[in-house]
Amino acid sequence: MTLEMFLITAVKIGLVLFIILTAVAYCTYMERRVLAFIQVRLGPNRVGPFGLLQPLADGIKFIFKEDVIPTDVTRFIYILAPITALVPALMTFAVIPFGDRLEIFGKDISLYITGFNVSLLFVFAMTSLGVYGIVLAGWSSNSKYSLFGGLRSSAQMISYELALSLSIIGVLIQVGSLDLVKIVEAQSGWHGFQWNVIAFQPIGFLIFFIAVLAETNRVPFDLPEAETELVGGFHTEYSSMKFAMFFMAEYSAMITASCMATVLFFGGWNGPGTQLETIGPFIGLAWFTLKVFLFLFTYIWIRGTLPRFRYDQLMDFGWKLLLPLAIFNIVFTATWKFLFHYYDLAPSLPAWMQGK
Amino acid sequence: MELDQDQLRERTRPGRPPAERTIVAEDASGIVDISELSGRELGSTMTLSMGPQHPSTHGVLRLELELDGEVVLSTKPDIGYLHTGMEKLMESKKYLSNICITDRMDYLNPMGNNLGYVLAVEKLLQLEIPPRAQCIRVLMCELQRIASHLVWIGTHALDVGAMSVFFYAFDEREKILNMFEDVCGGRMTPSYFRVGGMFQDLPAGFDAKVRRFLSEFPAALDAFDTLLTGNRIFRNRLQGVGVISAEDAISWGITGPSLRGSGVAHDLRRAEPYCGYELYDFDIPTFPEGDVWARYQVRRQEFRESLKIVLQCVDKMPSGPIKADNDKVVLPDRDDMKTHMDALIHHFLIAADGFKVPEGEVYLAIEGSKGELGYYIVSDGSERPFRCHVRGPSFVNLSAMPDMVKGSLIADVVAVIGSIDIVLGEIDR
Numbered sequence: 001m002t003l004e005m006f007l008i009t010a011v012k013i014g015l016v017l018f019i020i021l022t023a024v025a026y027c028t029y030m031e032r033r034v035l036a037f038i039q040v041r042l043g044p045n046r047v048g049p050f051g052l053l054q055p056l057a058d059g060i061k062f063i064f065k066e067d068v069i070p071t072d073v074t075r076f077i078y079i080l081a082p083i084t085a086l087v088p089a090l091m092t093f094a095v096i097p098f099g100d101r102l103e104i105f106g107k108d109i110s111l112y113i114t115g116f117n118v119s120l121l122f123v124f125a126m127t128s129l130g131v132y133g134i135v136l137a138g139w140s141s142n143s144k145y146s147l148f149g150g151l152r153s154s155a156q157m158i159s160y161e162l163a164l165s166l167s168i169i170g171v172l173i174q175v176g177s178l179d180l181v182k183i184v185e186a187q188s189g190w191h192g193f194q195w196n197v198i199a200f201q202p203i204g205f206l207i208f209f210i211a212v213l214a215e216t217n218r219v220p221f222d223l224p225e226a227e228t229e230l231v232g233g234f235h236t237e238y239s240s241m242k243f244a245m246f247f248m249a250e251y252s253a254m255i256t257a258s259c260m261a262t263v264l265f266f267g268g269w270n271g272p273g274t275q276l277e278t279i280g281p282f283i284g285l286a287w288f289t290l291k292v293f294l295f296l297f298t299y300i301w302i303r304g305t306l307p308r309f310r311y312d313q314l315m316d317f318g319w320k321l322l323l324p325l326a327i328f329n330i331v332f333t334a335t336w337k338f339l340f341h342y343y344d345l346a347p348s349l350p351a352w353m354q355g356k
Numbered sequence: 357m358e359l360d361q362d363q364l365r366e367r368t369r370p371g372r373p374p375a376e377r378t379i380v381a382e383d384a385s386g387i388v389d390i391s392e393l394s395g396r397e398l399g400s401t402m403t404l405s406m407g408p409q410h411p412s413t414h415g416v417l418r419l420e421l422e423l424d425g426e427v428v429l430s431t432k433p434d435i436g437y438l439h440t441g442m443e444k445l446m447e448s449k450k451y452l453s454n455i456c457i458t459d460r461m462d463y464l465n466p467m468g469n470n471l472g473y474v475l476a477v478e479k480l481l482q483l484e485i486p487p488r489a490q491c492i493r494v495l496m497c498e499l500q501r502i503a504s505h506l507v508w509i510g511t512h513a514l515d516v517g518a519m520s521v522f523f524y525a526f527d528e529r530e531k532i533l534n535m536f537e538d539v540c541g542g543r544m545t546p547s548y549f550r551v552g553g554m555f556q557d558l559p560a561g562f563d564a565k566v567r568r569f570l571s572e573f574p575a576a577l578d579a580f581d582t583l584l585t586g587n588r589i590f591r592n593r594l595q596g597v598g599v600i601s602a603e604d605a606i607s608w609g610i611t612g613p614s615l616r617g618s619g620v621a622h623d624l625r626r627a628e629p630y631c632g633y634e635l636y637d638f639d640i641p642t643f644p645e646g647d648v649w650a651r652y653q654v655r656r657q658e659f660r661e662s663l664k665i666v667l668q669c670v671d672k673m674p675s676g677p678i679k680a681d682n683d684k685v686v687l688p689d690r691d692d693m694k695t696h697m698d699a700l701i702h703h704f705l706i707a708a709d710g711f712k713v714p715e716g717e718v719y720l721a722i723e724g725s726k727g728e729l730g731y732y733i734v735s736d737g738s739e740r741p742f743r744c745h746v747r748g749p750s751f752v753n754l755s756a757m758p759d760m761v762k763g764s765l766i767a768d769v770v771a772v773i774g775s776i777d778i779v780l781g782e783i784d785r
Contacts, residue, residue, distance in 0.1 A: 039523035144404050220589055229770050307590045308517025310767045
C-alpha cells in the first residue's frame with residue numbers, strides 16, 4: 001500500500017465517520033419532526049432556524065449531564081456495553097458502497113471506503129455483534145427492567161437474524177456474489193427495472209424489511225425498550241454519554257439497515273442520470289441518499305402508525321411466518337434460476353429485463 | 357468478626373438467589389427434573405415493583421408483580437399514593453362548597469361526579485329540577501363521557517404502543533373542554549352543577565358549537581377505527597387477554613363498560629334512570645367475551661351512543677328556568693340581586709351560612725364514564741354532611757385486576773390496566 005492510498009483511505013474514513021455521525025444526529029431531529037407532523041404537533045423548533053440546531057444542543061446536553069453509575073452494577077461490563085453497541089454499528093459503514101467510482105484530480109477514487117468479496121457477510125457479522133451491547137447492558141445494570149430488556153432483545157435478535165439472513169439468499173442466488181459493489185452493479189440501468197425488488201425479489205425485500213425493523217428495535221418490534229412496559233428497557237440505568245452511545249448505535253443501525261435495503265434491493269446508486277460523464281457519480285450519490293432517506297422516513301412513519309407486538313406474538317411471527325416464507329423464497333428463486341438457465345429463457349425476455 | 361461482616365454484605369446484596377429452595381419433584385433415585393418444576397418451586401420467581409413512577413400505571417399506581425420469566429404469577433395493586441382525604445374534607449365543608457371537591461376525584465369525569473353529588477343532595481332536599489336543567493345535565497354528562505373515553509382510548513393505545521392515537525384523541529378532547537370553558541369557565545374542573553340546578557345557562561351559540569362537534573367527531577372515530585380496530589397487531593394484543601367471566605365480574609362488583617364487556621347489559625341510565633334518561637333513545641352495547649378486546653369494543657361503541665344522546669339533547673332542549681324554585685337552597689341570579697332586596701339577602705345567607713339539609717341518609721348512583729359512581733351522604737340536619745362516602749368505579753374495577761392478569765405476560769398487564777380505565781384520583785380520594 002502506497003502512502004497515497006493510505007491517505008485517501010484515511011480521508012475517506014474520516015469523511016464517512018463525520019457524515020454518518022451528523023446523519024445520526026439529524027436522524028433524531030428528523031424523527032422528532034416527522035413524528036410531530038404525524039401527531040399534529042410542532043416538534044423541536046426553538047433552537048436555530050426550524051430547530052435545526054436541536055441535535056447540537058442535545059449533544060452538548062448529553063456531554064454535560066452527570067454520568068450516573070448505579071451501585072451494584074458490574075462496572076466493567078456496564079461501561080463496556082455502550083461501546084460494544086456503538087463500535088460495530090459504525091464499522092458496517094466501511095463496506096457500504098455509497099456511490100460509483102469518481103475521478104478527482106486525475107485519480108480514480110471509489111465512493112466507498114473498501115470493498116471486498118464478502119462485504120455482505122461483514123455487514124451481517126457486525127450487525128449481529130450489536131446485540132451483545134444490549135444483552136450486556138441489560139445484564140450488568142442490575143435492574144429488573146434492564147434485565148427484561150436484555151432478555152427480550154437477545155431472543156428477538158437471534159430469531160429475526162435467521163429470517164434476515166435467509167431473506168437475502170434470493171438476491172445472492174440471482175447475483176452470485178457476496179460483494180456489495182457487485183450486487184449494485186448487477187442492478188445497473190437507469191430505469192430501475194433491474195432492481196432486485198422488482199426483478200424478482202419482492203418477497204425477499206418484504207421479509208428483509210420486516211426483519212430489519214426487528215433487528216434495529218424499531219416499532220412495532222421495539223420490545224427491548226418498550227417504554228410503557230419496561231420503562232427504558234436495557235438502557236434504563238444509563239445516563240449521559242453512555243445513554244447517548246446507545247442512542248447513536250440505534251440510529252446508525254437504522255441507517256445501516258436503510259443502506260442495505262438500498263444496496264440489496266433498490267439498486268444502490270443506480271438511477272436516471274448516473275450514466276452521465278463527470279457528474280454521473282454525484283447524481284448516483286444523490287440517488288443513494290434519497291433512497292436511504294425514504295427508508296428512514298418509512299421507519300418513522302411506521303413508528304407513528306403501528307402498535308407494539310407482544311413477546312410471544314413476536315416469536316410466532318418470526319418463526320412461524322417469516323422463516324417459512326424466507327425458505328419458500330429461496331426455493332422459488334433457485335428453481336426459477338435453474339429453469340431460466342436450463343431452458344435458456346434469457347433471449348425471450350423483453351429488452352429492459354435483460355439490462356440492455 | 358470480619359467474616360460476619362462479609363457474610364452480612366453477601367446476604368444483603370440485591371439480586372442474590374433465594375437461599376432456601378423447596379424441591380417437590382424428586383423420583384426414587386433422588387434426581388430432580390428441573391424442567392418439571394415451576395418457577396415458584398425452583399425459587400426463581402422475580403418480584404417486580406411496577407410503579408408508582410411508571411409510564412403506564414395511569415397515575416401513581418404501584419403493582420407488585422410476581423414473575424416467572426415474563427409470566428405474571430400474581431399481582432398486588434398498591435394504592436394510596438394520591439390520597440388526599442377528600443371524603444373527610446367534605447365533612448367539614450358546606451354542601452355547596454363540596455361540589456368543587458367532587459371535580460377533583462375522577463378528574464376525567466368531573467361533570468359526572470358533580471351530577472352524582474348534587475343528585476344525592478337534591479334527593480335529601482326533595483327538590484324538583486326544571487326540565488331544561490335536566491337536559492343540560494344530560495348533555496354535559498354525555499359530552500364528558502366522550503371526553504373521558506377519549507382519554508381512555510388515547511392512553512390505552514399508548515400503552516399498547518400506538519403513539520399517535522393519543523394525540524388525535526386529546527385533540528378531540530380539547531374541543532369538548534373548550535365547550536366546557538364556554539359554559540362555565542372551567543375545563544378540567546368545571547364545577548358547573550349546583551344543588552337545585554345549574555350555575556348558569558348555556559351561552560349564546562353553544563348549540564351551533566355542539567352541532568359542529570357532532571358533525572366532525574365521527575370522522576375522528578373512523579380514524580381510530582382505521583388505526584386501532586382494524587389493526588391486526590392491536591387486535592392480537594387485546595383478544596383473549598385479561599378475560600373475566602360475567603359471574604366473576606358481578607361478584608367482584610365491576611360496573612360500567614368493563615362489566616358490559618363481560619356480556620352483562622347493566623347500565624344505570626337504563627336500570628335506574630335519573631335526570632330523565634328514560635326520555636332518550638340509546639343502545640347499551642355489550643360484548644360477551646369478557647376480554648380486553650370486548651371492553652375496547654364496548655367503549656368504542658359508547659362513543660356513538662353518547663353522540664346520539666347529545667344530538668337528542670340539543671334537538672329537544674326545553675326552554676325555561678335552569679334552577680329549582682327554592683330560594684332557601686338555590687343561589688339567586690346576579691341580576692335579581694341588584695334589583696331585589698330578598699334575593700340579595702338569600703344570596704348572603706346561602707353563601708355565608710349554607711343551607712340546611714334535612715336529617716337522613718341517601719345513596720344515589722349514576723352511570724359515570726367508568727361505571728357505577730355512587731354517593732352515600734348522611735345528613736344530621738346541619739349545613740355540612742355528617743358523612744360522605746363515594747363508591748368509585750375505578751377502585752372496585754381495579755380490585756378485580758389481579759384476577760384478570762393471572763398467568764399472562766407483562767405486556768398484558770399494561771393492556772389490562774388500560775382496559776379497565778382507572779383514574780387514581782378516584783381510587784385514593
